[in-house]
Each structure stands twice: as structure tokens, then as C-alpha cells.
Amino acid sequence: MTVFERVPQFVDEMRDIDRGQRIGAENDQPLARVEPQQGPARVQNRQRAFQALEIEFFDRLIHALFIGQCQADATEDEMTSGHAALVTRQFGARAEAYVESSVHAQGADLDQAAALLQGQSTARVLDLGCGGGHVSFRAAPLVAEVTAYDLSVDMLAAVARVAAERGFANIATQQGRAETLPFPDAHFDVVLSRYSAHHWHGFGQALAEARRVLRPGGRALFMDVVSPGLGLLDTYLQGIELIRDPSHVRDYSLAEWTDALAAAGFALKSVTARRLHLDFATWVARIATPQMQIDTIRALQTQMSEDVAAHFAIEADGSFTIDTAAIEVARDR
Ligand SMILES: C[S@@+](CC[C@H](N)C(=O)[O-])C[C@H]1O[C@@H](n2cnc3c(N)ncnc32)[C@H](O)[C@@H]1O
Structure with missing residues (x-):
């Protein structure tokens, strides 16, 4: 209709x-x-x-x-003209750049995910929106099985290749949308998701799906860029993110995250806030932002007030620092 x-x-x-x-x-x-x-x-x-x-x-x-x-x-029309198609187009062509990305390959949030998996050698783990597979690669030596799940088949092909190179036989890849997971209820012991939720078309729906496939008593860790919440800073952040990559949906504030997680039926366990430095040239090259859009972001950066420049610690070459958070939740029942 x-x-x-x-x-x-x-x-x-x-x-x-x-x-x-x-x-x-x-x-x-x-x-x-x-x-x-x-x-x-x-x-x-x-x-x-x-x-x-x-x-x-x-x-x-x-x-x-x-x-x-x-x-x-x-x-x-999800895979032909909807938002999922746009995400797939944006990321499919850039799979190798995400495998190589040092911003994605390292970070204290990856250490936190690994710490959560300590002592869970029989666990089944879902890496939701796995991208270049850095969470899966970190999890694989610690647990029984990892499912690397993503919209982009090109990303998954890159993950499968690197998993084979590194000898991780317990990583399986599966393609699909976060909003409709093709797994039975309570299938996983742990759900991990990093830098993906801000692209999800149906944020609440995907969180509800993550809870459904998690077993009662299981833990989930959502790691993502977060909005500082304040209107001025929020508008600027969403603006540059969208100009850089039209598949960007929203960097949610911590309040939005915790509300959405509660609405999905998760119990909040901890929130760890961090700051992440982004090198401007690498940030735009990774997703192949066209030059005109790069120029627009640079122009915006120079026109913003000191409030914005200070919060994001905008540097002369456009590099800046954003807020991230790792939010640990549980499925209590
Ligand atoms: C920045 S990458 C993820 C990085 C990766 N998790 C890491 O830690 O290195 C974002 C990924 O989310 C995936 N994605 C975006 N929306 C999705 C959705 N609705 N369902 C599944 N995957 C999605 C994209 O295809 C992309 O591979």
C-alpha cells in the first residue's frame, strides 16, 4: 500500500x-x-x-x-531500494578498509568485550553488525562459537578470509539485518555489537531481536559512538556523520540508549564512557566520502562556535575526538 x-x-x-x-x-x-x-x-x-x-x-x-x-x-524492498541497500552499498565496497582500520582493530572497548568473555569457553557469541570482524577475532580464542553477522556479504567474505588466515575455525558468517535475526530464541550466551547500531534503520526493533536471541541470564555489550545529548553538539555531530556517510542514521545519546535498551527488556549493568580520537583524512577515506562532502565538513568545522570546537577538540587538519560508550546489559528472564 x-x-x-x-x-x-x-x-x-x-x-x-x-x-x-x-x-x-x-x-x-x-x-x-x-x-x-x-x-x-x-x-x-x-x-x-x-x-x-x-x-x-x-x-x-x-x-x-x-x-x-x-x-x-x-x-x-529492503535489499533493493531501502536503507539496508544504502548500507550495503556504502560498506560492501569498503570491506577491506574496515578490516585494515586501526580505529576498528584496537581499542579499550575490545578489551572490555574480551574481559566479558573470560571464563566462558563454552559460550555461543553473536557479533551483530560485525563489519571487518574485529570483535569476532577477539572473541574467537575465548569462546566455543562466534557468529559474525552483517548486512554486507562483502564484509562477511572479508571476515571469513581473515578468520581462515588466522586459523579461527569457530567463526561462522551469516548475512542479514539486525532488525530480523534468523536465529531461534535464547540461542546465544553473549551478544556483542560495536559501531553498528548508529546505522540501524530499526534501532528498537534490533535491540528487541538482540534480547530475543540472548538466553535468559546472558549478557550483551553495545559499543558505539554516542551523542553528547546537548542540542547544539548533537546537531553538529549528526550533521557531519551524515555528510560523511549517508547510511548514518543516528548516534544516540546515553539517555536514548538506556531508554531503548529498557524498552527492549534489557536490565542495565554498566555504562563505560570513553573518548575516541579520529584522524580526519583516514576517517573520510575509509568510507570514500566524495570531495565535495569533505569540503562541506571542513567548512562546517571552521564555522562552528568555540563550544562545538572545544567539545569535539577539532584540530587544524580536521581531526577530532568523539564520545563513545560501552553499555553492558543483561537479559534477566
Ligand atoms: C563500522 S562497521 C562495524 C565495525 C565492526 N563491528 C568493528 O568492531 O570493527 C558497521 C557495520 O554494520 C553493518 N550494518 C549496518 N546496518 C546493519 C543492519 N541493519 N543489520 C546488520 N548489519 C548492519 C554494516 O554493513 C557494517 O558492516
């Missing part, structure tokens, strides 16, 4: 909701989000009630028209 075919159904649905809420407002029954009050405050209440309705109307309209359509894309 196209966006336009959905409109009449949506309008009917909104009319029903609107009717129900207006009846409540006319009887001076407060709407759920409006405080019950007496006297002149009632009039204000009613205004606020209608404002709330308007906001809800537009929220729902946007959701029905755009987000609903994007979700349809993800299932119907």
Missing part, C-alpha cells in the same frame, strides 16, 4: 481518536497528559488539551505517512 492509499484509513482513525478525546475535553474530563484543575485553569486546560490534540495529530500523521512507509520499505 502506498503512502497516499493509507491516507483515508489514517484520517478515519484520527477522527475516532479526536472524537473520543473531545468528548472527554467537553465534559471537562482532563486528558491523560493534562493536570486536573479547577476554575479559570479549566479554560487553560481545554486550550492545552486542544494543543495536545494538534501535536498528536501531526505526530501521528508524520508517523503514518513517513515512518510507516520506511518500515514497509525495510520489509518489502
